Amino acid sequence: MxxxxxxxxxxxxxxxxxxxxxxxxxxxxxxxxxxxxxxxxxxxxxxxxxxxxxxxxxxxxxxxxxxxxxxxxxxxxxxxxxxxxxxxxFAKCRLSLAIPKGDTYEGIQSFDGKQIATSYPNIIKDFLAKNNISAEIHEISGSVEIAPGIGLADAICDIVSTGSTLMSNGLKEVETVIKSExxxxxxxxxxxxxxxxxxxxxxxxxxxxxxKNTKYMLLNAPNDSVKEICSVLPGMKSPTVLPLKESGWSSVHSVVNEDEFWDKIDELKALGAQGILVVPIEKMIL
Structure with missing residues (x-):
């Protein structure tokens, strides 16, 4: 087998x-x-x-x-x-402490002596010990957000992505315990x-x-601007430059980081680049 x-x-x-x-x-x-x-x-x-x-x-x-x-x-x-x-x-989120939105938060020491409901008792215990805080942990398997509203706990520690679930349950996020993915x-x-x-x-x-974090860019550039354009687009090693049939122009190919994408576009247009195409990359082998 x-x-x-x-x-x-x-x-x-x-x-x-x-x-x-x-x-x-x-x-x-x-x-x-x-x-x-x-x-x-x-x-x-x-x-x-x-x-x-x-x-x-x-x-x-x-x-x-x-x-x-x-x-x-x-x-x-x-x-x-x-x-x-x-x-x-992918699946990026954070495990955070949250309290009723009407409560005043004066820093992490606010949790000393409080009751915290969570599905992650080991993580929160380690976090509290690291910060020299003594609190009572209530381990529950689901619907953690309801705990303060029914008097089970003063605060919760739960997974947060957008924070909308906390808001809908009258809670506010006050402290990040860990970031997760x-x-x-x-x-x-x-x-x-x-x-x-x-x-x-x-x-x-x-x-x-x-x-996923990069794009493949193709553009037409006047030859007298190719050197400056290549300095804007360093590529994985260096941009590929190919002559066009039209005299005085070249085609420049490169890979850009998506975080820098729009800034690069503005710089390239200012240098005379035309016909700019940006396409996704499916795989990238370095």
Whole structure:
């Protein structure tokens, strides 16, 4: 039987869709019906397991799965003997402390002696201990936001993405405990064969994620401005410059960081660039 890398991902929830999307962008083809708990890639030595998010760290530690995709918050909360192999640059959020919006916040010491409701008792205990704060922790599995309103706690510690859920429940975010994103976790005793497969997968993940933050730019430039335009567009090594059929003009091709995209456009137009095309990059191998 072919040696396969067993990959655990969330069977439902906020990470499931993006985890499947990432694996497919990495060239793994597999079927995943709504009730399917296990499937195999048709073209890559991998088996995908669909599990509860909170269970993935345990399965990886036990060796049932070789690697898993989880939120960093889950990795930190579960405290299993596994390690982060690769950050995945999606599902970014934060675990924050929040209080009723009518309460006055005077700094982190405000939580001393208070009651805090959370689904992440280990993380918040570590945070409070680090800041020399003594507070009572109420561990609850869901609907954390309601705790202050029913008198269960003075504050909550929960995952925040936009903050809209807090606002709708009369709460305000006052302190970030940790920042989190999706991460690839692995056990510490992979065989050489499975480690080689994992290395190939990580190579593909890096290529996909690198491409997401960059754009491929093509433009026409007057020859007397090419040198200045190339200084604006350094590219991965240097821009590609090709002569056009029309005398005195060249085509310049380069890769730009999306964060700098609009600033580059303004500079290029000022230097006489025309016919500027910007297209997405699917994969980027450095």
């Amino acid at each position: 072919e040696n396969k890398l067993r990959i655990a991902i969330q069977k439902s929830g906020r990470l499931q869709e993006k985890s499947v999307k990432l694996l497919r962008e990495c060239g793994l083809y597999f079927s995943n019906g709504p009730n399917r708990l296990k499937t195999e890639s048709y073209n890559f030595p991998a088996e995908i397991l669909f599990l509860r998010d909170d269970d993935i760290p345990q399965y990886v530690e036990d060796g049932v799965a070789d690697i898993g995709i989880v939120g960093e918050n889950v990795f930190l909360e579960k405290k299993k003997d596994i390690e982060i192999t690769q950050r995945l640059d 999706a991460v690839l976790v692995s056990g510490k005793s992979l065989s050489a064969e499975k480690q080689a497969i994992l290395d190939k997968l990580i190579f593909r993940v890096k290529a996909v994620n690198k491409a």
